[in-house]
Amino acid sequence: MKLQSIVLAALLSTAFGGAMAENYTSPVIALVGDDAGSWTKGFETNHTVGLFTDTWTFQYGGVAAEATGFIKNLQNTKSNIDFYSATLNGVALDISNLGKKSEIEFFDLPVNGKLTLVLTGETFGTGASYAGTIDVTSAVPEPTTYGMLMGGLGVMAFLARRRKQA
Template sequence: MKLQSIVLAALLSTAFGGAMAENYTSPVIALVGDDAGSWTKGFETNHVVGDFTDTWTFKYGGIPAEATGFVKNVQTRVNNIDFYSATLNGVALDITNGAVKSEVEFFGLPVNGTLTLVLTGKAFGTNASYSGTMDVTSAVPEPTTYGMLIGGLGVMAFLARRRKQA
């Protein structure tokens, strides 16, 4: 009799309990940089029906900078995502859940090294997805910028001295 009760309880809990989508934790994603002190990377994932918590970890050059980006889901007739919360390094981000799309946006958040983006939400449909972009721009010039500045000042000093002698 006990076994029947346990089996019945297990069946009822799965039949009436909320569905849980699979949570996702990304490996560390290296942002791709350029000579101007900007790093960027796109990302995306899919979910099936239910609640989820996704953790994305990004790494860049590590100098003080600002992060800007977005995460977006475009709703279809059978697939959608609503975001419950979003944080970047513990700072709450702006969320908009609408009839056509759900999105998270952030602009100019101070960062330094590793960024952790945590998204919680609910997926509706068998193949709901979202994608986004993480952009980091440094406020500190790169060493090559300093080299060009010093070279330019040297050329200007040379020309000024040459005019003075003439």
């Protein structure tokens, strides 16, 4: 009889005990790029009350670059989000949960083409939402670098021609 009570209590607690918000998995989101080797995109979602795990996938041009970004909850007097973990391509990100202000920031993380951002947390009150942005910047050489490269190639061509004539 005691075992039946324990099993029944376990079933009821899993069925009704823990509120679970919906998890979100984004489709692959293309970052918007410019001619200077920079890509960016904003994103947002909202949740009902409970635990959640969100997975965001971003894609850009694919060259080696660095990612910078932030995620913040959109707070109000009736709801809140606490972030429990955050990773970008498996690298743990810094989280700050201070009252109704929760945020995640990251700077200059090396990336290469595809980015996977995984956030876990919990919403309280009547549900809550968060928004963020991600920026990817590649190392684009300065125009003077191209000038020096062309000058060096010119000197090498001159020396090769001189040796050939001698």
